Amino acid sequence: MNITVKQLRAFVAVAKTRSFTEGCALVHLSQPALSVAIKNLEEELGGSLLARTTRTLSLTPEGEAFYPTAQRLLADLDEAVDEMHNRFALFRGKVAIASMPSFASNQLPLALRDFRNKYPQINMMVHDVIAEDVVDMVRSGRVEVGVSFDPGDTEDLLFNPLFDDRFIAVLPEKHPLINQEVIQWQQLLQYDFIILQRPSSVRLLVDQMLEQEGLALSPQFETHQLATIGRMVATGLGVSVVPSLCFGQMTExxxxxxxLEAPVITRQVGVITRRRYPLSTAAKELVDVLLTTY
Incomplete structure (x- = not known):
C-alpha cells in the first residue's frame, strides 16, 4: 500500500467542506490535482470514499468510517513534525549526562547553568556515578554525554579533554603539615589515611602510581563517597588525597x-560520547557548553 500524505490531506479537505472547490483552496491544489489524489487514494483502499452527483457531494459509508482515521493520522503527523522542529530548534526536549561525583558536585553546575540560560525548555537529567559507571552508561546508550577521566584507547568511544586534574592532599585544620606549601607523599603516608574504596578509578590510579614509586598505602578508613572523606578529614580522623576539582567541596x-608531589599524580578529565552514534541537537549543544566552559 502506498498512501501519501497528499492524498490524505486532499480527502480530508473535501470531506470537511463537502466541496471540491473549497477543498482545493484548503490544500492549495488545482481541482484536477485534487481529483487525482483522491482517485489514487480510493484505488489504494479498494473502493469509493466519495459519492458524487451533479449537485451534491457526500461521503460513502466507507468514507464516513475512514474520515476520522485520516484526520487522526494527519494530526499525529503534524504533531510529530512540530515536535521535531521544536527539538531541532532546542525549544523542547531532554538530555541526560553522567558525571563522576567530583565533577558533578563542583564544576558541572556552572556548565548546567550556562546551558539552562541558553535553552530553558530543555530538561536535563544528571547521573552522578563513579567514573567506571560513567563510561558504561555512555557505552550502553543510557546517556549521550559523560564526564570522566580518560578511558584510554577504545574503538567505540570518543574522548574530548577538558583539563588535567592534579591530585591534592587533604588535611584537618591544625595538622602538623598544614604550614607546608607543598606536601610530599612520603610525609602524608606517615599519618592515618582515608581513601576511596576499590574499584574506584581514583583508588586504582593512586595505588598504581605509589607502587611505581616504591611506596605502600595502608589506609585506616575506606569509603565510597568523596564527601564522606572530606567530613572525616575535617573531623580529624586522618588525611587523604582527592582530585583537585574537589578543592571547593573539601574546603566547604x-x-x-x-x-602534593613525589609523585605528582595527574589525570585528564573530559567529555565522553559514543563514536558511531550521532548526538541529538540538545546533546551537541551541551557538549559545546562543556568544552567552552572549561
Missing part, C-alpha cells in the same frame, strides 16, 4: 588542601 566541609 572544613578540610584544608595542599599541593
Amino acid at each position: 566541609l572544613g578540610a584544608v588542601c595542599r599541593p
Whole structure:
C-alpha cells in the first residue's frame, strides 16, 4: 500500500467542506490535482470514499468510517513534525549526562547553568556515578554525554579533554603539615589515611602510581563517597588525597588542601560520547557548553 500524505490531506479537505472547490483552496491544489489524489487514494483502499452527483457531494459509508482515521493520522503527523522542529530548534526536549561525583558536585553546575540560560525548555537529567559507571552508561546508550577521566584507547568511544586534574592532599585544620606549601607523599603516608574504596578509578590510579614509586598505602578508613572523606578529614580522623576539582567541596566541609608531589599524580578529565552514534541537537549543544566552559 502506498498512501501519501497528499492524498490524505486532499480527502480530508473535501470531506470537511463537502466541496471540491473549497477543498482545493484548503490544500492549495488545482481541482484536477485534487481529483487525482483522491482517485489514487480510493484505488489504494479498494473502493469509493466519495459519492458524487451533479449537485451534491457526500461521503460513502466507507468514507464516513475512514474520515476520522485520516484526520487522526494527519494530526499525529503534524504533531510529530512540530515536535521535531521544536527539538531541532532546542525549544523542547531532554538530555541526560553522567558525571563522576567530583565533577558533578563542583564544576558541572556552572556548565548546567550556562546551558539552562541558553535553552530553558530543555530538561536535563544528571547521573552522578563513579567514573567506571560513567563510561558504561555512555557505552550502553543510557546517556549521550559523560564526564570522566580518560578511558584510554577504545574503538567505540570518543574522548574530548577538558583539563588535567592534579591530585591534592587533604588535611584537618591544625595538622602538623598544614604550614607546608607543598606536601610530599612520603610525609602524608606517615599519618592515618582515608581513601576511596576499590574499584574506584581514583583508588586504582593512586595505588598504581605509589607502587611505581616504591611506596605502600595502608589506609585506616575506606569509603565510597568523596564527601564522606572530606567530613572525616575535617573531623580529624586522618588525611587523604582527592582530585583537585574537589578543592571547593573539601574546603566547604572544613578540610584544608595542599599541593602534593613525589609523585605528582595527574589525570585528564573530559567529555565522553559514543563514536558511531550521532548526538541529538540538545546533546551537541551541551557538549559545546562543556568544552567552552572549561
